[in-house]
Amino acid sequence: MTRAFIFPGQGSQAVGMGQELAKSHSVAREVFQEVDDALGQNLSRLMFEGPIEELTLTENAQPALMAASLAVVRVLEKDGNMDFAKTARFVAGHSLGEYSALTAAGALDLADAARLLKARGLAMQEAVPVGIGAMAALLGLDIGPVEELVAEAQAKSVDGGICVVANDNADGQVVLSGHKEAVEAAIEVAKEKGVKKAMLLPVSAPFHCPLMQPAADVMAEKLTEVVIAPPRVPLVANVTASEVSDPDSIRRLLVEQVTGRVRWRECVLYMGEQGVTELVELGTGKILTGMVRRINREMTGSAVQGSQDIEAFLASL
Structure with a gap:
């Protein structure tokens, strides 16, 4: 069985996300603390306790979803002794999920990813006046x-x-x-x-269209300020629906992604063409998992977000 790890985008956030994992795994608590410290914000409390209206704000939802995904990844790796590169053939993420995918694959530092997503969320929100x-x-x-x-x-x-x-x-x-x-x-x-x-x-804003160009300009600048390393496994990029590992290309595609189409259906089809048979969604919710069979009936999908899911997944390896 050949797997790829996939990471959810905005819309998957929910009050209580990551809380069970934080209670049961110190490595998950460390992820949430590192994100809180990077942002100078008690984002983890907002994730655990809400209110949902504040959590759903783009500037909060984006780093929160990434943090929840990375908590799962770190538990799998450190507590479950999972070898990331041997377990996954690719990583892919839906919109902001690309940042989660790249962080999971070691291309982005966790704190850098949190700050980038905070900036991305603010820039996308401010790019177009409300109602336009x-x-x-x-x-x-x-x-x-x-x-x-x-x-x-x-x-x-x-x-x-x-x-x-x-x-x-x-x-x-x-x-x-x-x-x-x-x-x-x-x-x-x-x-x-x-x-x-x-x-x-x-x-609150028209994402992934040319009206987001001001946000793309912000991200072009922000992305020059961070180190992007070659990922441990290739990223299947939203913009091209093909794999990429070159850091300069990843940086360029992350900028293009702000205004560009999320070619998720094509990403899934590409991974299937490369022999992937199972997509494993790491983080909050099961939105991407629900799409898998609709896109490729030969593939299976599963969602891993809590301790029981993690145990079951590790047992399947």
């Missing part, structure tokens, strides 16, 4: 028809508003992003074409 942008989920249409309807909606637009595919998550699950009016126009076209469900998402 929007995101929408389209369910029941694959990427080809969605790209056609986006082009049709753009052609009808009188103000030239931006609307692009932000996330190609799985077959029948695509997310749009851009100016609110343009995204709403695309929703109307989608309904005319009989899409199963088309709805605006409750997000």
Whole structure:
């Protein structure tokens, strides 16, 4: 069996994330303390106790999700004696999950990753005034028809508003992003074409579209300030849906990722083409695990987030 480790993105956060692991494993507590120290913020208390409204703020959710994922990784490695490079063929993460993946693979320092994600969250939040942008989920249409309807909606637009595919998550699950009016126009076209469900998402900014360029500029600067080492196993990058290990290329792709499409479906397909048969989601939630079978029926997916999950996974090796 050939495995890859995958790491969740925003939307997986929940009050109580990582708390059970912190109570039962000192190495997990050390991860949360290191992130708290790096940020000068008691992020772990917010993760454990909430409120959810504050935890969901982009600037908090991004480093929190990374911290929860890395706590699982450190427990597997240090308490479970798992050899990371021998266990995983690749790492991949959904949006901010790429930072978790790179930190797990040794390309980024934990404290650097926490500070980068805090900056990334703030920059993405501030890139577009509230109410200007929007995101929408389209369910029941694959990427080809969605790209056609986006082009049709753009052609009808009188103000030239931006609307692009932000996330190609799985077959029948695509997310749009851009100016609110343009995204709403695309929703109307989608309904005319009989899409199963088309709805605006409750997000505060239009992620992964050209409107995020100010945030990409911030990250371009921030990423020059940190060391990126060759990862222990290759990263399958969101932007290219192919593997990368060169530090300079990783740095460039992390900048491009802010405005670029998350090609998650293609990432999963690529890993399958390279012989991966199991994707193991490390961290909070099971969102990515739920997508695996929809993308590639030959693959299995599992989620590892608590002590029992960790024991079961280690026993399977």
